[in-house]
Amino acid sequence: MSEEIKVTIDGKEFTGSAGQSVLDVALKNGIEIPNLCHDPRLRPTGSCRLCLVEVEGQQQPVTSCTLEIQAGMVVRTETDQISAIRQTVLELLFYEHRGSCTTCDENGKCRLQSYAYEYQLGDESLSQSLYTEPAPNYTTGNLALEYDPGKCIRCGRCVRICDEVQMAHALTFKNRAAETEVTTAFDLPLNESTCVLCGQCISTCPTGALYDRSAQGQGQAKDLVKTRTTCVYCGVGCQIDLNVNPKKNRIVRVTSEVGCIPNDGNLCVKGRFGMDFVGHPERLTTPLIRRNGKLEQATWDEAIGLIAEKLTKIRSESGPDSIAGLSSAKCTNEDNYVFQKFIRAGIGTNNVDHCARLCHASTVAGLARAFGSGAMTNSIDEFKNAKCIFVIGSNTPEAHPVIALGIREAVVKNDAELIVADPREIELVRYAKLHLQQQPGTDVALINAMMNVIIEEDLHDKDFIEKRTENFAETVEAVKEMTPEKAEKITTVPANAIREAARTYAKADSASIIFSMGITQHTTGTDNVLSLANLAMLTGNVGKESAGVNPLRGQNNVQGACDLGALPNVYPGYQSVEDAEIHAKFEKAWDAKLSAKTGLTVVEIFHAIEDGSVRALYVMGENPALSDPNLNRTRKALEKVEFLIAQDVFLSESAQYADVVLPAFSFAEKEGTFTNTERRIQRVRKAVNPPGEARDDWRIVCDIAAAVGTPMQYENASQIMDEIASVSPLYGGIAFDRIESVGLQWPCLDKDHPGTKYLHKGEFKRGKGKFHPVRFREPAESPDKNFPFILSTGRQLYQYHTGTLSRKSPAIHQKSPTGYVEIHFKDAKEYGIEDGDSIEVSTTRGKVTTKASVGTLVARGWLFMPFHFAEGPANMLTNDALDPIAKIPEFKVCAAKIRQL
């Protein structure tokens, strides 16, 4: 803790710490010093001059935001002089601010408005604006947001948040003096600038000068009801406030509170502008049943009845293992728990899996083997204080935008050293000391070479290895052969860069590894993860703050879906189905006969459909017809399966194959919890009423369970969580009343447990950390004469997963209308391809037509495609070859060719 300092503000003594401003201390203690240019996320600038205070011993008033507290300081925040100043400053602001409160969206939230009231500005002051009809500006025509210079008070918060927090550097001021206006460089339209549509500018604007375009006229701030919930997009788990106009049952806009955990009020484009799907007219409103080849409206009774009949029949004919279920990383913990319980206890099979299989199955497998737990070891908030961050195979700014803020902050503000290993020149490279552009599929060679250097140069943490790990000697043997020079031949990364990276990582006081699907989606995925675990243990970077091995989970609740046992081999809390003791425990808890055999994984389920051993498939909130590899094969299976149930919010590509479609609640309509990537269990709350006859996912599952004769009874989501706590020690202390305001991080063993910030402190979950000797293996498919390119697939910032949700937003669609393939400009030239041309990309499995995006993001000989777009589905091309341990398919490497159309 930094030094405590006592100051007197308005006659009362308060304690603050060195470096805090008078304003910080005052606001923290409930003394409301008026301010307009202050945002705790930003460096103080002292430009609005409203927070002036009198300080004993100083002749002139001082801005409290820029004034650091000093011992014995005596401050008065409201004197006659100060009030007069504030009144004049406010009057001046109304020369530039049009007082159109009656028609302004911000009415009720606008700070200027409330100060105008507080300081009782006269009517004359409020109507003196020199407002003229605005000329077109950088937001004209943009569907996400709009800037009204007539309401702008030039506080600069939008410009500063864009620079200091988002670091997109899209906004700037132009002109001087009273002509000052916010704009982009060269007045470019917003979507052509470096803007990433995070909308942070809107969030910090103290007036209504920047606002959501789609919120305009849909309800004033004073009439909106805020519901705190957890964002439904990625695994960061940002806390968002859905601002609903109750008269219209509509989410008008999304805000987030500064100071909230884990996102401190920051959001990305999807969280801010991607909620249009909730009230979208294409939402499913009634059950559908396929009759004569067509999906037709049906009643719930008809749908449930049909499902019960079919499932009962198939189970009696072919046994419980002929039925499989795909649970959902988009649904709540409670939904997942009930779903897997139904499959296990209601049907009697362990054939339950979900899309974690396609993203982090290898992480769970690898880290569980090495450390005893498959989750992110540390917390999001710790990145900003790490001394070194090694990002490998994670395009954090696009896939986990709010976590990327912490990485940039670490580098820019706290002088951390960043190493980026990625085949693409991702945005983070700009902040990196080193960019290791390894050939896709060669990660083990790269990491082993780094370990080779660390051991060779005696930079490893011998004490840690000795006391906390085992199996080190074998690993030394395995990395010995992988010299940087040898690795250079395999990875194309220069040997010296590998050396430099190894030294940087090993010498840092705290080094944090961040990885994601660039590591996991390989036939060597588990090996990749194991070698990262080796690297971290080699340098003693596990079990300490701002270090660790940190897989960033993709979906909003993929962590929770795994935690709650939507996996074929484990019950909730990673308890093995094949462990007799555990098996017995669950049979007792669930009062059912359970299968002791590990079930099928996602891709295995589809293969089993092909060979006829799986006849019925129940899909809750997943879209395998777009998300799974080798789509032609997957879609054939969806067509073939005898009985397909799809439970969803939209008629997704997969639901179109279904025999029965069940309309479900979206996250904005339900109560429950999500678990984010840092193991934090956070509340999901109902903000709007559901459309039509849609039902809560877990209730639908319970309805089906009752119909097949194995009833499950719950009053509400909270009750389900209580049951989870009773069977899963990781969640042992979780209950809704404990996570009302801030979520808890598992392991949380009992009601008094405070949750766990970082794992493996003092001791690994499995006792000793285990080194695994891992040797480089080639990917399943390599380029050849016919298919000369290496194709990788992945995500982009603006869309999410299969686009079911994100592509419903006009603002997002405007920025990211369709798919593309990235190609190096020299390769493009060779093929006569220009940027924007239509080209065909094909592999042995299929072909798609898409647009060429020509540039330098990928190196020569490599291609990259985002997989979100149904009109050019990248997964037509991907390889469904599996990692032998984790059964994750190799999305990141396949051999492809291109052809100009």
Add this chain to the structure above:
Amino acid sequence: MNTAAAKFAAPADIEAFSQAVRGKIRADSKVVRVCIGTGCAAKGSRKIYELFRQAAEQSMDDVKIEAKCVGCHGFCERGPIVVVEPGEILYQRVEEPDVAEIFRETVLGGRVIERLLYEDSATGTRASKAEEIPFYAVQKRIVLENNGRIDPARITDYIAQGGYSALAKVLSSMTPEDVIAEVEASGLRGRGGGGFPTARKWRSCREAKGKPKYVVCNGDEGDPGAFMDRSIMEGNPHSVIEGMLIGAYAIGSEQGYIYVRNEYPLAVEHLGTAISQAREMGLLGKNILGGTLSFDIEINRGGGAFVCGESTALMASLEGRAGVPRAKYIHTVESGLRNKPTNLNNVETWANIPAIINRGGRWFADIGTKNSKGTKVFSLVGNVRNTGLVEVPMGITLRRIIDEIGGGVRDGKRFKAVQTGGPSGGCIPAEHLDTRVDFDELTKLGSMMGSGGMIVMDEDTCMVRVAKYFTEFLQKESCGKCTPCREGLAQMLHILGRITDGEGQVGDIVRLEELADLLEGTALCALGKTAANPVLSTIRYFRDEYDAHIRDRHCPAKECRGLFRYEIDEEACKACGICLKACPVDAITGEKKVPHVIDQDKCTLCGTCWEKCPFTAVMKV
């Protein structure tokens, strides 16, 4: 010692080189010094130099004749200035046709051409040397001493005049602490306007934690009409460089920056030449004069924003960001450029350093007043007879500057006010002309020293318009960051515009004072804090003019259109009919031998009659 392409390896080399250069100058050699400062250059002095150079080349005379470009002499009113050595004969207002005559008569013949000498308008006496001209006689030149003597593009000239001897002294015999102590003894205060004690700033920066440390020279002279720094940079760039070198040694810096207005191309050129010559001779770079000091300088050109003269805005601009000041809750000596300790001084401050080191702090401290030591350069402009650049000891009265150096107000008009301190300075009326010029006295009068602008105004100047002029300048140059400056100035300008348009309202003065108070008390940077000075000082000393505008709708100085009228003086009118014919709206009637009359209802106040009347019979009333 060889005087060509030397590279100095030790402090003693400087003196040896200087002697060698001087030794080469033959006693009978002749030099024609042509001022190519901006004022003289604008009047064609470059061509005059060229003609002298050709004449010198073609001369068959056995004596070495040299034509030399030199920097500003200060007496810009009388440019182009040409000085002939020996004899230091100063010719003024030289034109191209005069060159041949000067060369023949004076250079070769040693005869003085009377017609080109300065003539005192009062006494009619002619002066052949600078020191005989009152404009120069009252001045005390330290900073400008070598301006007009040396060729700014030749480092040897500077060294021959004793240049870099201060650096040699510092590096051979003084510790950094000694240097700071010497500067402290001199009492030197910053010449950029703030008047902060230079030694204290240096010491703070020296003691600040963090590396590297930077020294910066502020050459962003933005005041309208001011050209003190410009003339130093153009005319004697090495004095600035030498000052910075000494500062760098004292502070512990290895990198310096000179931030110059891009509107000063000659300054940029001469500084650039000087820096590369200094590098070539080993005066910038690694291990200067064989010692431990390593230092180099880069030039950065400003983009034309007045506010970039403010230190934090300047540093932001140096970093490549928009030139916007920041709140100085952390001093720049601790965290300035790139968040490193940075010592910024103005051009004139740096240029004073070599003299202080050479002659000692006590010598410097003997000049000036108790709290303001040394000299100050002013650009004396406006309605004064001798405009130009003047350097005077601190403590001299305004009256002496205006009357003795400036030759008094032009055209026999009465003096009304002198505006000092640049656009955010104040206007000082006649009753305070005996005020001694120093930092504190000017501040007491509601004005300031500023960087040294001095604008003399005569009786025909409307003080409300003056306030409006400066307010408009500052309003346009406000960066727009803080509310009081951005909107407060805009409002003040709005009100001043109303007053000079004859639409002033009761209460306007109070509102102006309120806004002025707000600016003074709450603006973020010095630009804003002082921006109300023109308004406040004119209200303070010329309130009756404001009242006349607002209450009587009358402009006493008859400058504000609409607030006075034209009338024809019956006595003076010769009924010549010129005004009658010239009036574009036929507002003037009259016949031969009958004094003409202006129909006030028709008159549009265009002023044509006033301009055309050969008998000054048309009056503003």
